[in-house]
Amino acid sequence: MTPPLDPQHRLFADLAFSAFEAGHYPASLSAASRAVESAPQCPRSLWAYACALQVAGNQEEAAAAYDQIIGLGPRRISASCCCRHKAHARGLIADSYLHLSLSLKESGYSLASKDAFAEHLDRRGPGCYSIYRLDGLPDHTSAIQARRPVV
Numbered sequence: 001m002t003p004p005l006d007p008q009h010r011l012f013a014d015l016a017f018s019a020f021e022a023g024h025y026p027a028s029l030s031a032a033s034r035a036v037e038s039a040p041q042c043p044r045s046l047w048a049y050a051c052a053l054q055v056a057g058n059q060e061e062a063a064a065a066y067d068q069i070i071g072l073g074p075r076r077i078s079a080s081c082c083c084r085h086k087a088h089a090r091g092l093i094a095d096s097y098l099h100l101s102l103s104l105k106e107s108g109y110s111l112a113s114k115d116a117f118a119e120h121l122d123r124r125g126p127g128c129y130s131i132y133r134l135d136g137l138p139d140h141t142s143a144i145q146a147r148r149p150v151v
């Protein structure tokens, strides 16, 4: 039984994405933290939080948040409050591997980074909606995108 969710978490996640895009990373992290406090199992809120941690340079906690999203798995994600679409759930997991690979690279774990990147590539394909085009993958955390729609 899932606990009732605070509907405000979507507003906090949207605020986090907007602040992220404006380059206001502390504000993005603050809004994303509130989204996760309101809805700790929301994959979209966890994603906003992970992205904000990552651009703030907190690679360790960002990696932990991406691991948490990956650990939810496509079934639980596609039954969640903000992502009810299997292809978007698979895309969220694939993109978590991609962002994780960049965090690992910046932390000096190049082998683990390459594994995570390979995992991202393996998961791409029909039925997996990444927010990135294959010819536009970020190669550094400063180039990551955060915004994901509620689907």
Ligand SMILES: [Zn+2]
Residues within 6 Å of the ligand: 009, 010, 039, 042, 043, 044, 045, 080, 081, 082, 083
């Ligand atoms: Zn949600």
